[in-house]
Amino acid sequence: MVNKAAAENNSIKKDIKSIIRFIYIKNVPSYANSFFFLIGVYLLEIFGIIGITGMIMLVFGPYWWDLTPLGTFVRSIHMWAAEAFVTLMFLHLFVNFSTSAFKKKKLMWMIGSMMLFLALFEFAFGVGFGGSLFAQANQQAGADLWNGMGLGYWINPMNSGAVMGWHVAIIPMLLILLMGTHYLIARKKGLNTPYRKDVPYTMVAADHGAMYKTMLYVLIVIMVFAILFRAPYVPPLTISQAAQSQPGAIALTFLAEFNYSSQTATYMDTIDPYNFNTRSVYVTIPYDKYLNLTHSVNAEESFLSENSTQQNLTMSQAASYFTNNGTISNGMNSTNPLIRLASSLTYMAQSGVYEPVLQSEVASGANTTYATRFLDDAGALWGTADKYGLGTAQYGMLEVGPSPWYLQYWLLPYNLMENATAGIPWWSDLENGLIATFGFALLLFLPYIPGLRDIPDKLGMYKIFWKTKK
Numbered sequence: 001m002v003n004k005a006a007a008e009n010n011s012i013k014k015d016i017k018s019i020i021r022f023i024y025i026k027n028v029p030s031y032a033n034s035f036f037f038l039i040g041v042y043l044l045e046i047f048g049i050i051g052i053t054g055m056i057m058l059v060f061g062p063y064w065w066d067l068t069p070l071g072t073f074v075r076s077i078h079m080w081a082a083e084a085f086v087t088l089m090f091l092h093l094f095v096n097f098s099t100s101a102f103k104k105k106k107l108m109w110m111i112g113s114m115m116l117f118l119a120l121f122e123f124a125f126g127v128g129f130g131g132s133l134f135a136q137a138n139q140q141a142g143a144d145l146w147n148g149m150g151l152g153y154w155i156n157p158m159n160s161g162a163v164m165g166w167h168v169a170i171i172p173m174l175l176i177l178l179m180g181t182h183y184l185i186a187r188k189k190g191l192n193t194p195y196r197k198d199v200p201y202t203m204v205a206a207d208h209g210a211m212y213k214t215m216l217y218v219l220i221v222i223m224v225f226a227i228l229f230r231a232p233y234v235p236p237l238t239i240s241q242a243a244q245s246q247p248g249a250i251a252l253t254f255l256a257e258f259n260y261s262s263q264t265a266t267y268m269d270t271i272d273p274y275n276f277n278t279r280s281v282y283v284t285i286p287y288d289k290y291l292n293l294t295h296s297v298n299a300e301e302s303f304l305s306e307n308s309t310q311q312n313l314t315m316s317q318a319a320s321y322f323t324n325n326g327t328i329s330n331g332m333n334s335t336n337p338l339i340r341l342a343s344s345l346t347y348m349a350q351s352g353v354y355e356p357v358l359q360s361e362v363a364s365g366a367n368t369t370y371a372t373r374f375l376d377d378a379g380a381l382w383g384t385a386d387k388y389g390l391g392t393a394q395y396g397m398l399e400v401g402p403s404p405w406y407l408q409y410w411l412l413p414y415n416l417m418e419n420a421t422a423g424i425p426w427w428s429d430l431e432n433g434l435i436a437t438f439g440f441a442l443l444l445f446l447p448y449i450p451g452l453r454d455i456p457d458k459l460g461m462y463k464i465f466w467k468t469k470k
Contacts, residue, residue: 025187025206032191033207035214036465039092040186044179045215046085049222051172053078058168062131066233076226082123084222089116090410097446098461101192106447111182113444118171118178120410125167128157133234137385139163139368140376143273148429149437152273158373161366196457198468234388239358239371242380243349250349251322251331251342253378257282258338259315262377274373281370286357287341290348299344302337314338 031037053074057065064071093116096102102109128139142157157163194201243250256262257278265278284300291298303314318338321331328350331343348354358370375381414436421427446453456462 024208025191027203028191028206029193029201030204031201031466033204033210036091036095037191038211038214039088039095040183041211042215042218043085043088043092044183045218046081046088046222047175047179049081049219050078050085053081054168066131072230072233073226076229076231077222079231080222080225080229082126084218086119086123086410089119095465098456098464099192099466100195100453100456100462102447102453103195104192105185105189108182108185109447110444111178111185113440113446115175115178115182116443117440118175122167122171122175125157125163125171129160129163129167130233131160131236132232133236133385133388134232136236136368136372136375136381140372140381144429145433147267147273149433150430156273156367156369158369159364159367161364164366194462194466196462196466196468199462199466200469237375237381237384238352239349239355239374240352242375242378242384243346243354246378246380246383247328247346247350248322248325249378249380251328251346252319253374254283254342254345255315255318255322255338256377257374258341264373264377274369276370281361282358282374283341283345285361286348286354287345289353289357290344294344296344299337299341303341306337318342 028037056074057071057078060071065075066072093112096109096112124138124142128135128142139157143152146152146155146157155162155166239250253262257265260266260278262278264274267274287300290296303311306314314336315338317336321334321336321339322342326339328343328346331339332347334340334343345354348357355371358374359365359368362370372381414432417432417435418429421432442449442452
């Protein structure tokens with residue numbers, strides 16, 4: 001029995017070794033044992049770290065990863081691994097661009113470009129999935145981007161249930177498929193040899209020992225960052241908090257939702273993804289719940305029974321009342337039905353009852369579109385985010401927290417474009433999205449674009465990584 005067990009163990013070891021031999025690239029150009037030409041391997045390592053920490057977080061849930069010391073540490077590893085993944089992807093792109101690797105392997109370049117594109121969206125969905133104030137800000141900023149590109153109906157970052165599907169399943173599966181294909185092509189054809197005849201090289205054995213040491217260093221760096229710079233967590237803003245700190249602004253928002261003048265009611269960015277009736281969602285349904293609890297006189301019915309002239313006067317008086325700091329307690333006893341209506345709903349919000357009622361109107365509790373849009377309409381979301389340095393919706397995109405966690409440097413060109421065009425009346429997220437899409441198309445089809453594909457060679461960028469013959 002002992003001999004049989006030992007034989008089985010040896011068989012398993014042989015199988016593992018044969019798999020490793022199959023995976024290994026044995027011979028490489030002499031310059032390829034350096035860090036810059038092994039970035040693809042480190043990306044595979046980091047992808048594994050992201051996957052493992054992500055699965056652990058899913059097992060224990062948001063409370064664990066946001067509020068417990070061990071959970072916060074695991075979340076920090078996950079965050080810094082994601083940062084390292086995107087950073088090394090850009091560095092990998094730069095190396096291959098500088099050495100014109102796309103001239104010999106066009107398909108590999110295109111697959112790599114698609115992986116970069118998917119990785120950026122994976123990062124964005126991950127930030128919006130965090131359940132914090134920063135997640136709320138990124139959800140709203142991301143929604144404007146998707147809506148501007150006409151995709152808001154299919155991709156709504158404020159629906160955490162859908163975002164979870166994109167972040168945990170759909171994009172990772174696509175990345176695994178593309179990474180596997182990318183690697184198999186590299187293994188079959190080998191690493192690129194120089195396209196220039198004046199670059200000397202010899203074929204040498206791949207230094208797997210040095211590669212493993214660097215993989216260990218990469219892991220250590222991620223762990224050190226996770227220890228020194230824990231991923232920040234600030235609880236999400238609630239309608240109750242906003243109503244307590246800014247009751248007048250919330251009351252005015254109820255009036256705007258009621259007369260269809262709010263940002264949500266008038267939202268027209270390429271398509272209209274918020275096609276729900278704001279009066280019904282934010283006022284009528286919650287107010288009916290309030291009436292059932294308090295048995296008060298129905299102020300909404302009183303207003304609707306007035307003629308149009310009187311309604312305009314009533315609305316004007318109500319807006320003036322809250323603009324001039326009229327109190328909620330006095331407003332609940334006002335003879336003006338809209339003052340009474342907005343005050344009652346604001347009191348309901350302050351008591352913490354309103355938001356659960358609002359959420360009950362949504363089929364999925366993970367979809368916070370109604371609540372997030374209301375906070376945005378009230379100016380409370382970005383007013384609070386500003387305190388943490390997130391700035392405008394554009395500068396808040398993909399920021400995981402306040403300084404020094406502003407780590408969306410790869411979006412800097414897009415963010416600058418968003419702010420530079422903010423004052424142009426006819427310019428919207430659609431135009432910015434189209435420019436970004438065009439830029440990605442240039443990257444994707446670079447190997448086939450005359451002139452553009454010769455830029456790195458003409459600039460001599462290959463000298464950064466290759467030595468030429470003297």
